[in-house]
Amino acid sequence: DAGVTQSPTHLIKTRGQQVTLRCSPKSGHDTVSWYQQALGQGPQFIFQYYEEEERQRGNFPDRFSGHQFPNYSSELNVNALLLGDSALYLCASFGLAVHNEQFFGPGTRLTVL
Amino acid sequence: DQQVKQNSPSLSVQEGRISILNCDYTNSMFDYFLWYKKYPAEGPTFLISISSIKDKNEDGRFTVFLNKSAKHLSLHIVPSQPGDSAVYFCAASSNDYKLSFGAGTTVTVRA
Numbered sequence: 001d002a003g004v005t006q007s008p009t010h011l012i013k014t015r016g017q018q019v020t021l022r023c024s025p026k027s028g029h030d031t032v033s034w035y036q037q038a039l040g041q042g043p044q045f046i047f048q049y050y051e052e053e054e055r056q057r058g059n060f061p062d063r064f065s066g067h068q069f070p071n072y073s074s075e076l077n078v079n080a081l082l083l084g085d086s087a088l089y090l091c092a093s094f095g096l097a098v099h100n101e102q103f104f105g106p107g108t109r110l111t112v113l
Numbered sequence: 114d115q116q117v118k119q120n121s122p123s124l125s126v127q128e129g130r131i132s133i134l135n136c137d138y139t140n141s142m143f144d145y146f147l148w149y150k151k152y153p154a155e156g157p158t159f160l161i162s163i164s165s166i167k168d169k170n171e172d173g174r175f176t177v178f179l180n181k182s183a184k185h186l187s188l189h190i191v192p193s194q195p196g197d198s199a200v201y202f203c204a205a206s207s208n209d210y211k212l213s214f215g216a217g218t219t220v221t222v223r224a
Contacts, residue, residue: 004156033211042117042202042214043157056118090156094210102155102212104149 002027004093004105012111013081021076022110025093031055031104035090036064043090049074080111084108088111117205119215127223132190134218136203139184143205147212148177148188159186160201167191193222207223 005057011020016079025032031050035043047060068074072093078085081102094102118137128134134148144165149157163170163177163186170177176189190197205217 015201029211035212035214040216042119042204042216043212045211045213048211049151058211092212101159101162102147102210103159106156108155 004091006091008087008108009029009106010109010111012113013085014113015081017081017112018077018079019081019110020077021089021091023074023076023091023093023105025072025074025091026103029095029103030072031094032068032072033092033094034074034076035092036060037088037090039087046076046093054097054111061080082110083112086110092112115216116143117203117213117215119201119203119217119218122216123219123221123224125221128192128195129192132188132193132197132220132222134188134201134203134220136186136188137184137216138186138205138213140205140207140213141184142207143213144208145206146179147184147204147206148175148178149204149214150197151202152215157202159163183222190220192221193224195224198222 009021033048034046037043045059048056052068063079065077088107090107091105147162148160151157161175181188200217204212
């Protein structure tokens with residue numbers, strides 16, 4: 001079992017560009033959540049996808065959007081990148097029947113210059 | 114609005130002794146609490162959780178205590194080992210399954 005995988009590992013973009021991050025959930029999981037972790041802080045919830053729809057959304061602007069595919073994998077898109085978007089982006093997956101154990105991927109380190 | 118707080122940014126403990134990490138929360142709707150451990154360049158790893166209907170949960174060297182009236186939980190690690198050196202995050206959720214995290218506590222286990 002590969003667990004939660006994310007790609008790419010690292011990414012460097014410039015202000016104003018757009019970025020797409022990808023996540024494959026752990027086998028058997030149908031729900032994916034995305035988190036942003038800034039340096040020295042805990043992860044902040046961005047949004048959550050289940051059955052290809054956004055179920056929950058945190059306090060992030062519309063520049064942050066996502067998608068879930070029929071195989072439960074997910075993408076996070078960020079438009080019009082700002083310097084403040086530099087962070088570690090984490091994907092977590094779980095099955096709704098066992099939501100108490102959410103498994104995280106290794107994250108994608110995004111640097112905006 | 115920080116609903117989960119870890120007020121100690123760091124903790125240093127000698128190998129073999131007990132590590133106690135503390136966490137406070139403000140949202141009374143939280144009904145599930147989790148602890149995660151994070152090494153550099155890795156994602157958080159689930160350690161242990163506790164439901165709001167319990168006051169203690171134990172798994173090997175890790176025990177989590179929940180005091181609902183004080184809105185406080187703690188993680189005890191006994192005995193502490195060098196491999197326990199990492200950042201520990203407290204997290205909480207309600208029935209919407211989104212996790213609210215504290216800022217983390219960096220634990221250093223000294224030989």
